[in-house]
Amino acid sequence: MFLNNTKYNSFLRKVFLLMFLVCFQFSVLAQNQTWKPASFEVLKSNYKTFKTSQYAHVFSGSKHNIVRLATELQGLTGVELPLEQYKKGTNGPIKLKFNESVQVLVGIFQENNSEYLPADKLPNAKLILEKGVTITGLPSVNVYAISFSKGTQIINPGKGLFVILGVVKSSQKLEFRNAEFPDGKLWNPTFIVEGFSDEKPLFEIIGGENKPVIDQGMSGTEEIQGGFEGGRVVKVGDTYHMFPTERAGEKGVEMYYDRVKTKIGHWTSKDAIHWKRESTIYQASGVYAITEDDNPMNDRRSAIWSYMPVFNEKANKWYGYYLAYTVHKEIEPNHSFGRIWRCESTVDGINGIGGPYKDVGIIMEPGLDSQPWEGRQGVASFFPYKVGDKYFGFYSGAFPFASWADYPKKSGKGWFVALAESNSLEGPWKRLNRGLEPIKTIHPQFVENPIVSQLPNGLYIAIFDGGPDGWGHHLPNMIGYTLSKDGINWGEAHYLPIETKVNKWWDIMRTPLCLIPEGNDVYTIVYNAIDLKKRFHPTGMVKVKLNKDVMESRLKELK
Structure with missing residues (x-):
């Protein structure tokens, strides 16, 4: 026995709604899952690392800190780069040692300015998070993944500021999404958060x-x-x-x-x-x-x-x-x-x-x-x-x-x-x-x-x-x-x-x-x-x- 058109259309609407809700739930679940970190070592430098989280100060010698970040990035380990050296291009290369194949997550600031590294300077980079991080006083951040093999690797893309937000296993599946976080320049001036900056907390x-x-x-x-x-x-x-x-x-x-x-x-x-x-x-x-x-x-x-x-x-x-x-x-x-x-x-x-x-x-x-x-x-x-x-x-x-x-x-x-x-x-x-x-x-x-x-x-x-x-x-x-x-x-x-x-x-x-x-x-x-x-x-x-x-x-x- 066939359904009449009205009943059939109603049935289809219910099926499509159910499918939408299931897909939406999977999407929300994916957003709420953090990516699995991979261990690494910073070689021959005094660069510190930081836990990628709200309030983390991401550059040494600065007050810039994270006020918004995609859930996937929460708890990863980033590298604290010296702000002024990277802006001026006087920095040396970063040497990182990996015990397995990895993907390095690099934040690129969305402003056409010589102080910021352009995305086209990143070799074989894949955009995974659009507007994925907000850092006080700085432009909106897109997050790219760059694959590296096991061993010692050099990251030296050139003059301009960027941020290393974490390192994940090469097997980690990275789904693209737009997190739609606001521009960090809305938080101006930058500010010092106790326990997250270079200063010891009072x-x-x-x-x-x-x-x-x-x-x-x-x-x-x-x-x-x-x-x-x-x-x-x-x-x-x-x-x-x-x-x-x-x-x-x-x-x-x-x-x-x-x-x-x-x-x-x-x-x-x-x-x-x-x-x-x-x-x-x-x-x-x-x-x-x-x-x-x-x-x-x-x-x-x-x-x-x-x-x-x-x-x-x-x-x-x-x-x-x-x-x-x-x-x-x-x-x-x-x-x-x-x-x-x-x-x-x-x-x-x-x-x-x-x-x-x-x-x-x-x-x-x-x-x-x-x-x-x-x-x-x-x-x-x-x-x-x-x-x-x-x-x-x-x-x-x-x-x-x-x-x-x-x-x-x-x-x-x-x-x-x-x-x-x-x-x-x-x-x-x-x-x-x-x-x-x-x-x-x-x-x-x-x-x-x-x-x-x-x-x-x-x-x-x-x-x-x-x-x-x-x-x-x-x-x-x-x-x-x-x-x-x-x-x-x-x-x-x-x-x-x-x-x-x-x-x-x-x-x-x-x-x-x-x-x-x-x-x-x-x-x-x-x-x-x-x-x-x-x-x-x-x-x-x-x-x-x-x-x-x-x-x-x-x-x-x-x-």
């Missing part, structure tokens, strides 16, 4: 929790729709005290409102893992602005963020510094014209950290001494710290104006910090504005929410949000830190790849809340991060260990 990541320590559904989160972002954790005796920004929002209202109707909560813990919510310190109004400019008709406490508790020994009480925004529903950024408030605990002594707190007044706000780089969002955070007999404070700005002619709506992109100074924690605080520019020695585009402390040798360290790799931004997506010898001049940022020792449950890393010494050179970091699959932004915890030898060498290096 901190070793030693472990932590493999899942959030506060997540949706846990006790205390019942009235928080959107999770956490920013704030500070301090330790008093054996108790951790956390003051996060709670993206409270409102039940039944979409997630955009989580960033407006915020609270400052007080949480405590004995181990930085199990947390209990104690109280609400402040709650924002959640009322939107009615004008586009910085106008007193608007509610200037519509959203409250970034609470920083600091103990004032002279006054014998806790001070809190926090940020209050005007919020416009339609103009980016929605958070605008930030003002920094100072409050004081009404309970004296170190144990008065839980408050209640009373407002004293505004210590920094947009005004005649503001600069265009502070932008529509500034003043966007504040953290005070002591240097000698004076106090300095990191304050920030974001969404800068090119000039005041762009006020109030025409803003650009950038998240910057600068310093204010005062003779006391009470103020008045004065912008330093040396050269009328923000501090760009740390990172020229993104530094957010720095928290300052001192290492055992007196070095000042600021730990901060290093910026997302997401939402159209191409930033390190890691917790960052910067060092200073005098508390005023700050060095280049280093970034902590904590997912090398804990399960990466997040997509976008956000703000560290502390760097708390625990003894034996171990420090606790509590941080906020984002899992894009959920509305709620959880909180995590990780432990790092300080290398004192590296700390002393960094002190000598800093001017």
Whole structure:
């Protein structure tokens, strides 16, 4: 009995769909399989090897590192080539010894420039991965395979930069595909990842929790729709005290409102893992602005963020510094014209950290001494710290104006910090504005929410949000830190790849809340991060260990 046309066509569609799904599954399976490495030896040179993985620094004497790579390449062994010698053509040949027939995987940069080796200089090369690797600050990379027989072989294709990403067995089947990874020039400038660069790491990541320590559904989160972002954790005796920004929002209202109707909560813990919510310190109004400019008709406490508790020994009480925004529903950024408030605990002594707190007044706000780089969002955070007999404070700005002619709506992109100074924690605080520019020695585009402390040798360290790799931004997506010898001049940022020792449950890393010494050179970091699959932004915890030898060498290096 024959099927009628309708039934037959339906049957064929089902067969083709099944075949497509099977082929697709095989394709995905192939992409998820790493290629089998072949062992080799680098002869008569000081070239080092590296593990081909995310964050690997692929050239000696440089900060260029891998931020995207095809799954097939994961875990292979590459050769770290000297960057400048290959760019200038002053390098010598590479001698590699193979114990069997192999295929060497060479990355070729896709830019017609004399600094880069062209693909036609590779003998008998086969293209296997188009756009297969992304390396910070450099053009898109195509990966080629070149066959070599057993024994000592010389690789010397000529002048121009390329990268050796791995060596696989000659029997390894290499299927071509386009991985479609973006151009590495989107990640500019390049950056230093602790443990992957030529420099010895100041901190070793030693472990932590493999899942959030506060997540949706846990006790205390019942009235928080959107999770956490920013704030500070301090330790008093054996108790951790956390003051996060709670993206409270409102039940039944979409997630955009989580960033407006915020609270400052007080949480405590004995181990930085199990947390209990104690109280609400402040709650924002959640009322939107009615004008586009910085106008007193608007509610200037519509959203409250970034609470920083600091103990004032002279006054014998806790001070809190926090940020209050005007919020416009339609103009980016929605958070605008930030003002920094100072409050004081009404309970004296170190144990008065839980408050209640009373407002004293505004210590920094947009005004005649503001600069265009502070932008529509500034003043966007504040953290005070002591240097000698004076106090300095990191304050920030974001969404800068090119000039005041762009006020109030025409803003650009950038998240910057600068310093204010005062003779006391009470103020008045004065912008330093040396050269009328923000501090760009740390990172020229993104530094957010720095928290300052001192290492055992007196070095000042600021730990901060290093910026997302997401939402159209191409930033390190890691917790960052910067060092200073005098508390005023700050060095280049280093970034902590904590997912090398804990399960990466997040997509976008956000703000560290502390760097708390625990003894034996171990420090606790509590941080906020984002899992894009959920509305709620959880909180995590990780432990790092300080290398004192590296700390002393960094002190000598800093001017």
